[in-house]
Amino acid sequence: MTASLKTAKTKIHDVSSKGYLNPIWAARADKLQSATGLLLGIFIIMHLHFESSILISKEAFYHVGHFLEGGIFSETGHGFPVVTKFISAFMLIVVLVHALFALRRFPAQIQQWRALRSQMTIMPHQDTKIWFWQLITGFLLFFLAPVHLFDMITNPEIGAHLSAERVYHQDVWMLYVLLLPAVVLHAMFGLYRLAVKWGVTTKRTAALKLAKIMVVYLMIIGIASLLTYIFIGQSLELPVTPFVPS
Amino acid sequence: MTSPRTISFNIFRYDPQDPSDKPKMVTYEITEAPGMTVFIALNMLREQQDPSLQFDFVCRAGICGSCAMVINGKPTLACRTLTANFPDGKITLMPLPGFELIGDLSVDTGKFMRELAERLQLWLQPDANDIDIHRLETPMDPAEAAKLYELERCVECGVCVSACATKQMKDSFVGAVGMMKIARFEMDSRDIRTAEDFYHVIGNQDGVFGCMTLLGCQDACPKDLPHMQQIAYLRRKMAQTIVSC
Numbered sequence: 373m374t375a376s377l378k379t380a381k382t383k384i385h386d387v388s389s390k391g392y393l394n395p396i397w398a399a400r401a402d403k404l405q406s407a408t409g410l411l412l413g414i415f416i417i418m419h420l421h422f423e424s425s426i427l428i429s430k431e432a433f434y435h436v437g438h439f440l441e442g443g444i445f446s447e448t449g450h451g452f453p454v455v456t457k458f459i460s461a462f463m464l465i466v467v468l469v470h471a472l473f474a475l476r477r478f479p480a481q482i483q484q485w486r487a488l489r490s491q492m493t494i495m496p497h498q499d500t501k502i503w504f505w506q507l508i509t510g511f512l513l514f515f516l517a518p519v520h521l522f523d524m525i526t527n528p529e530i531g532a533h534l535s536a537e538r539v540y541h542q543d544v545w546m547l548y549v550l551l552l553p554a555v556v557l558h559a560m561f562g563l564y565r566l567a568v569k570w571g572v573t574t575k576r577t578a579a580l581k582l583a584k585i586m587v588v589y590l591m592i593i594g595i596a597s598l599l600t601y602i603f604i605g606q607s608l609e610l611p612v613t614p615f616v617p618s
Numbered sequence: 619m620t621s622p623r624t625i626s627f628n629i630f631r632y633d634p635q636d637p638s639d640k641p642k643m644v645t646y647e648i649t650e651a652p653g654m655t656v657f658i659a660l661n662m663l664r665e666q667q668d669p670s671l672q673f674d675f676v677c678r679a680g681i682c683g684s685c686a687m688v689i690n691g692k693p694t695l696a697c698r699t700l701t702a703n704f705p706d707g708k709i710t711l712m713p714l715p716g717f718e719l720i721g722d723l724s725v726d727t728g729k730f731m732r733e734l735a736e737r738l739q740l741w742l743q744p745d746a747n748d749i750d751i752h753r754l755e756t757p758m759d760p761a762e763a764a765k766l767y768e769l770e771r772c773v774e775c776g777v778c779v780s781a782c783a784t785k786q787m788k789d790s791f792v793g794a795v796g797m798m799k800i801a802r803f804e805m806d807s808r809d810i811r812t813a814e815d816f817y818h819v820i821g822n823q824d825g826v827f828g829c830m831t832l833l834g835c836q837d838a839c840p841k842d843l844p845h846m847q848q849i850a851y852l853r854r855k856m857a858q859t860i861v862s863c
Contacts, residue, residue, distance in 0.1 A: 395818070395822050396860060398821055398822045398825075398827040398828075399857050400860070401827065402827040476823065479787055488787055490786070491715070491787075494688060494712060495691050495693060495780070495781060495834070497833075498837075499831075499837070500783045503831075503832050565831050568831060569829075569853065571846075571850030571851060574846070574847060576836075576846065
């Protein structure tokens with residue numbers, strides 16, 4: 373048995389193809405793309421919910437922010453902005469790994485683009501269209517997500533006033549207007565595709581419906597939160613003082 | 619009683635053997651009959667209006683898979699498509715993309731399937747030492763037989779290949795039909811090939827790890843084969859294989 377396994381090992385490792393074409397890396401790339409995608413998808417759902425606590429009140433956002441920054445471990449209860457910095461840096465690495473392995477899915481030649489467009493024209497198919505939009509949003513996120521994460525690494529201070537200042541006075545809303553729909557569409561349909569791809573569910577129609585509901589729901593809370601930050605930012609005078617509950 | 623309606627067929631016409639011919643769409647009209655299928659209509663068109671019209675058929679009952687074509691943007695079997703399904707009476711017919719065109723609506727799926735079978739070794743490979751023609755074959759477990767029968771229903775029509783955008787973008791991609799057949803032999807207890815052996819065939823970017831889960835195969839398959847589940851099964855199996863190596 374051991375001998376036969378050794379033979380099998382030799383057989384697979386013996387293939388001399390490099391990079392993604394190496395059969396060992398074919399499986400690893402697929403698993404890494406899926407694992408990073410799952411992590412990012414779950415992170416986005418949590419991130420948008422934490423972010424939207426501003427819809428409840430400035431106090432609610434204050435407490436959520438400080439809890440996530442490890443407020444319970446600090447004497448003042450304010451937490452440590454370095455936590456945001458660390459999480460942002462970690463997520464940046466995850467995004468880059470995900471993008472690296474997802475790139476192999478991108479049509480690399482003009483003939484492939486033509487084939488895809490022709491296929492979508494001759495045979496319109498819902499999941500193929502969804503994948504096409506994942507392709508487009510994935511391409512956008514390749515540029516947008518690192519900008520946001522780099523911003524959070526260099527300016528990790530979170531707070532109702534500080535975040536509103538960033539959104540309104542530093543014009544970061546322009547980034548979020550593009551980032552929000554791109555990330556929500558990409559992540560929710562990505563989670564749906566992951567579930568059917570690995571056979572987590574066979575109830576595909578229900579999974580797709582859930583993904584669509586999540587897209588609408590996250591877009592609503594995301595846009596509402598963004599508008600709230602813009603309104604708060606408008607009401608603030610520079611220089612901004614951090615919000616502290618009275 | 620309402621009078622039968624006239625339906626129009628917009629059909630792709632091109633003969634690749636004729637250097638002077640150019641691809642074009644030609645419109646034909648026909649009077650609809652009760653229970654008429656696209657296949658019946660095509661035969662009537664060929665008999666009554668244009669004998670040069672090329673399309674394939676054998677069984678007329680969804681068993682041979684020969685009459686597969688793209689009907690109003692959906693790849694499917696002409697013999698299983700009722701003209702009554704199209705309320706506006708306008709039907710556009712295109713040949714299946716991804717295969718060598720023989721002419722008009724006729725494509726060479728046979729060449730593709732043969733090459734695929736040779737490439738993936740799509741035949742049962744029992745233990746050579748265990749073959750004894752004088753001995754009764756060991757009965758198969760009914761549950762296993764039922765599983766295999768489910769996957770054996772593939773009629774090699776090529777619809778899943780045409781419905782797959784991944785396959786259209788990447789010619790070397792195995793496609794759903796190949797993976798369905800691999801899954802069939804992987805599940806067969808008589809086949810001595812191991813997961814590692816199958817990994818060599820489909821554990822790459824042209825195989826199961828190249829599938830982008832666009833699910834055209836699942837949605838278009840005229841035999842309702844469980845492509846989605848089988849590809850997911852193979853993906854898990856092959857991913858586990860590499861972990862254990």
